[in-house]
Amino acid sequence: MLKPLGNRVLLEVQKVEETTASGLVLPDSAKEKPQTAKVIAVGEGRVLDNGQRAAVDVSVGDEVVFEKYAGSEVKYDGTEYLVVKDTDIIAIVE
Template identity: 40%
Template sequence: MKIRPLQDRLIVKRVAEENKTKGGLFIPDTAKEKPLEGKVIAVGNGKVQEDGKVRPLDIKAGDTILFSKYAGTEIKLDGEEHLILREEDVLGVIEK
């Protein structure tokens, strides 16, 4: 299924977390928290301003981002979990 986000929304796929700590300990699934990092799959056209102009988003498809813990709406696309976020829920872009 293909989906196109509207306005200032993004579709994000969470980045898989490590199962092991740096010290070599394995983390059970029950102790894991959902990662706050994800890869942007698709972006909307931009936010509509009060004067009617559209401001393009600073985030592009393919960017890796950090987002707030309770942000967005979880959806399933082709059996995989994704999030729909607003641009304001993004805390930063990870540059590698």
């Protein structure tokens, strides 16, 4: 599995419908980019100037909303993941 470093969080973005109600297959750019994802793994947090770590505020299994266009897409074992920094996570869906 992938273990994110520092204040990074590994997300599995929720699938987006690739076919419209009328059955039309949408090209990539026509799909609205999803903004919610499930947290798969969490880094240990960034190192503060006093040497301590600032724990990341989300936990594995959380559903989160994140800033559009944030992070790096990573493919692992056939699944597409998104790795974002914790500062790019806007809110937890409770």
